[in-house]
Amino acid sequence: MANSDFTIAVVCSSNMNRSMEAHAFLSKKGFNVRSFGTGDKVKLPGTAQEKPNIYEFGCSYDDIYKDLYNKDKTYYTQNGLLNMLDRNRRIKQHPERFQECNEQFTVVITCEERVYDQVLEYFEAVQSFDATLGAFLICEFVTLLSRSEDLDNDIDQLVVKYEEKCQRSLLNCVLFY
Numbered sequence: 001m002a003n004s005d006f007t008i009a010v011v012c013s014s015n016m017n018r019s020m021e022a023h024a025f026l027s028k029k030g031f032n033v034r035s036f037g038t039g040d041k042v043k044l045p046g047t048a049q050e051k052p053n054i055y056e057f058g059c060s061y062d063d064i065y066k067d068l069y070n071k072d073k074t075y076y077t078q079n080g081l082l083n084m085l086d087r088n089r090r091i092k093q094h095p096e097r098f099q100e101c102n103e104q105f106t107v108v109i110t111c112e113e114r115v116y117d118q119v120l121e122y123f124e125a126v127q128s129f130d131a132t133l134g135a136f137l138i139c140e141f142v143t144l145l146s147r148s149e150d151l152d153n154d155i156d157q158l159v160v161k162y163e164e165k166c167q168r169s170l171l172n173c174v175l176f177y
Helices: 018-028 061-078 081-091 113-126 131-146 151-166
Strands: 007-012 032-037 042-048 051-055 107-110
Touching: 007 018, 007 113, 018 032, 018 081, 042 061, 051 061, 061 081, 107 113, 131 151
Parallel strands: 007 032, 007 107
Antiparallel strands: 042 051
């Protein structure tokens, strides 16, 4: 696969810290990467635990930086938020929400379990296909698998064969337990 065809999405909750650090690092290594958050809003710690700073996903990193700078430059410099936002605004304009992106990626990497669950929920919601057709396709694939005399060795070829036949990509993972 050509490097430009290999696309990566890195996802955390607010598209601020972990996803952006990975975005910066992977970009420097030459990967085609984008970063996202899955939350409803961008939430950053405030000067009091019960008062976080909350922003819309479209709000620019520069505007968030200026807002926190004006609120309490010393506090937000000491806790690292201003440095983080400075890095972020050099990478891209604003935080992006994964659920609002229509692009398909070769690999989606999530930075925590809760975000993983949100990404899966999103994929399940957008993958609407007729249950009857789905049952037929599943039955056909399972029948193909059941006819194999050496499934451990045949699985990759069977998946490719079936993908070609039904013209659909099959998400799969082989586990030995």
